[in-house]
Amino acid sequence: xxxxxxxxxxxxxxxxxxxxxxxxxxxxxxxxxxxxxTAAYLDGAGRTEAKALDRAVGLTYATxxxxxxxxxxxxxSWLLLHRAVKEGEMTLTQANREKTKVKLxxxxxxxxxxxxxLPQQLQDLIARSMALQTKVRRLDGTMHAQMTEQVAVGxxxxxxxxxxxxxxxx
Numbered sequence: 001x002x003x004x005x006x007x008x009x010x011x012x013x014x015x016x017x018x019x020x021x022x023x024x025x026x027x028x029x030x031x032x033x034x035x036x037x038t039a040a041y042l043d044g045a046g047r048t049e050a051k052a053l054d055r056a057v058g059l060t061y062a063t064x065x066x067x068x069x070x071x072x073x074x075x076x077s078w079l080l081l082h083r084a085v086k087e088g089e090m091t092l093t094q095a096n097r098e099k100t101k102v103k104l105x106x107x108x109x110x111x112x113x114x115x116x117x118l119p120q121q122l123q124d125l126i127a128r129s130m131a132l133q134t135k136v137r138r139l140d141g142t143m144h145a146q147m148t149e150q151v152a153v154g155x156x157x158x159x160x161x162x163x164x165x166x167x168x169x170x
Contacts, residue, residue, distance in 0.1 A: 031075055038072055046065065046122060049061075068109075071129050082095060
């Protein structure tokens, strides 16, 4: 294998190891647990709480519960896609192509003053889903940025060599 091919393989290997890390496993469990907890709340206590709200807050409840559900489904899709990488069912390159269908910025919550009027448990679920979304976005950026750089740069040493060249030309 040439030096260039070995360098490229190392980049992919690091990203794939990240998908196999304990941090990913914990994030996966956190995400799936939050999906289950949210579904149970919205089908149970949340339904009862929603009926007791006045009309304007009830509309906000409906809107925010849909946004929450959409956000969690997008996050669950990303997590399941990367679990497939971990399980060896697909490569990170394949996951990178498939993840374009997942919108990690989907369904940001509405105005804070309206969220504050919602039942506390729903507020907590919204806040936890936003924290999970932040973690997933960060991990996604770490895992897939290297794939983008690899395609754009080829040899990972080129940017450093260019900086050295620029420094000595001045």
